[in-house]
Amino acid sequence: MFKLRKFGLLLTFILLLVSVVTACGSKNDNNASSGASPSASESASASAGASASSSASASSDAGATTKKVTDGMGREVEVPAKAERVVAISNFGDLLALGVKPVGTINYYLDKYKDEPEAVAGIESIGDQDADNEKVLAATPDLIIVSNYFKPEVVDALQKIAPTYATTFGRTPYEQLDDLAALLNVEDQKQAFLDGFKADAADAKEKLKGKIAEGEKVGILQFWSKKIYEHPTKVFTPLYEDIGFQPTEHVKTLTATTEVTQEAVPANVADADRLFIMVDGQADIDTYDSLKASAWKNIPAVQKNQVYLVDSGHWNDFSAAALQWQLRDVVKLLGK
Structure with a gap:
């Protein structure tokens, strides 16, 4: 363990x-x-x-x-x-x-x-x-x-x-x-959070108008201990349900988190307009830099420079806090 x-x-x-x-x-x-x-x-x-x-x-x-x-x-x-x-x-x-x-x-x-x-x-x-x-x-x-x-x-x-x-x-x-x-x-505080998050999601969507196209697909990967993993959409509801990104055809088939090889990634994300990669430290960043110059150089999102490295410590929390972090990161990265 x-x-x-x-x-x-x-x-x-x-x-x-x-x-x-x-x-x-x-x-x-x-x-x-x-x-x-x-x-x-x-x-x-x-x-x-x-x-x-x-x-x-x-x-x-x-x-x-x-x-x-x-x-x-x-x-x-x-x-x-x-x-x-x-x-x-x-x-x-x-x-x-x-x-x-x-x-x-x-x-x-x-x-x-x-x-x-x-x-x-x-x-x-x-x-x-x-x-x-x-x-x-x-x-x-x-x-x-x-x-x-x-x-x-x-x-x-x-x-x-x-x-x-x-x-x-x-x-x-x-x-x-x-x-x-x-x-x-604290039912009142729960409702306040839900109302606030709903407003934040609507604001995020407004800020991203003109930045992302209708029906854009995103793929999300996680680097971990020299391995790569894919997750079902349930883990990233701010992207799929609140902002309105569509999952790739491959992600639609996932019901559980799955390890994927470096060689399989290009086919799995071939229809992704954008790609988010969860990293934890410089070693993971170096891994991506190496892959984008070699095995992944023909991935459409890589060629369009639409790959975004995000903090695993935030995106992995699967909590109310993670909902906020994911939403904020997407606006920060794409709303420029």
Whole structure:
């Protein structure tokens, strides 16, 4: 299993290439397996079956300070009726979108906001890629958010610190927002985000008028560990559903993330007017530079200089934050 932040940058493909979700175990008795591993994955194929597996609908009396909810691990958990000190080991971007600023999270998430320091100002680091339980305890949370791919013993250890709720891995960002908004009683903030994103998408579309043609097709690739992967459209709804790009004929056939060879890419993206490539660092950029001068030099998007390198750390998050990052990047790159 890949370790640390690099594992998280695999986006959907690691868990889409296998049929069983596996989680990194705790490093030691003080460490909780973090959301840094498959957090981005949230596979399109998994989301259909996941929608009924957990619910934050509450069983509580009016005026009660706590409520009972069933989480993504099928556990009945008693949580605060209105949590005020949330530690996010998963779903960090979704919480920010809901206006809930966690008191603590792991560096895996904090690093994604290196260009938006105001968004994470005042949030404590509770570990690098894994949460250190002693740091979690020091943050004095009244609620801890994890994902249901965490090992039960890890969740049990966190539960001893504060009520711990497991979200359901495999849900779309919108489904995660529904679940967390119900859990945290922030339905108004959820609607505000949705309304704001809808307005941003409409603004993006307006800014791109005259920049892209009706019916333009885009291909999206991800470089990872000297391999290349393709993803189904579900992962990039801002491009396909909000801006209105069309998928390539090849992408239409994808139901799961798939590894592709360098040699197969030209045929797969032959009808793409534009190509977005997710990269993580200079090595990936160098790989593309080499390919565009050799094996990929006849790809139409390459010949038209319509290939755009984007940050895997943003595009891979499969969260409400990723929706915003994808939308903003497309406007920035194409709206010039």
